Amino acid sequence: MRMHWRAEHQILIDAGVTIAPGLTEAELDRAERVIGARFPPDLRSFLSEGLPTGERFPDWRAPGSPEVRRRLDWPFDGIAFDIEHNAFWLDAWGARPSELPEALQIARTLVAEAPRLIPIAGHRYLPAEPALAGNPVFSVYQTDIIAYGNDLAAYLRCEFRRLPYVDAVREGMRRIPFWSELVDANQ
Template sequence: MNADLIARTFDVLHRAGAEFAPGLTDDEFEQLESTFNFRFAPDHRDFLARALPIRDRWVDWRTDDMRSLQRSFDWPIEGIIFDVHENAFWPGAWGERPSDACSAEEVARRELASWPTLVPLYGHRYIAAATADGASPVFSAYQSDVILYGADLHEYVLNEFHRNQFEVNQPTTRIPFWSDLAEGVEPCAN
């Protein structure tokens, strides 16, 4: 994310009353990426390097305990597992659904492990981990109900904290499986 866009994004957040701590250091980024086995998307990393939003529903990468952070990472997957058990969620690309719940969950977890990581951002809003050079879209993930909340981090901040009307442009980066769910399309095989 270029410096001007970062400045405008933080201006929106300041006006919305967000609080900030100093940005994450390179060492902190490396520790988080190593601990949780992902890479921050470049725009997300640029954003968090400038300042770290804290309080409210923001993920506090510096002071949240590791179990809390892990629960935030697990939320999208566990929500889909819930829908596998309770709401008959089962993409055809996963093959025939096993008849017993334990086997169905095992297959679902194996399939979900191949999906790109969603990185917690704010509440149940997630930004895709680094998967491409383009800006990462932001999703609202609540079970298998996935909604595109912004084509990129700046658009997400505008939608969540500034606009009276929700506007989403077509993302330049598609995130396998998650974009399908957001578009109301059954996720395809990888």
């Protein structure tokens, strides 16, 4: 696990992001309790060294805020939108029910059973599981879900230096149950 994030925080500062003092262990624990998921160790380390602030970033000092809740709900809400309006359905989910409420309930169950996606910036998310450093970062916009970095550090370097996201994605990226299937569907 990375021990220092000075370079990544400096990249954010150079991109115009304000970095507040890092979260304390108590603040990290509280945020995890409120959202019902543990932050992977690399995210905990990153946030403890400095907290990016501004409208693109979740305010982890207010984890129960409506804005953080909206960001946490965003992945399912986008999938639900595409199921309802774009007839989205993966074969791996079984036969699509003819009734929309039933289809949405299946999707809701699948998302609830999948690793929780933790908002990082905008519509970029880091899976909470496995509880290891090195999970990929996903860009999540409805069912247009793509890998945006093999890990948190690669994502931050590319996103905030405005490099092509493909520079942050390499072969051998960790597969994440459910979410990697959606990434595969977009290739």
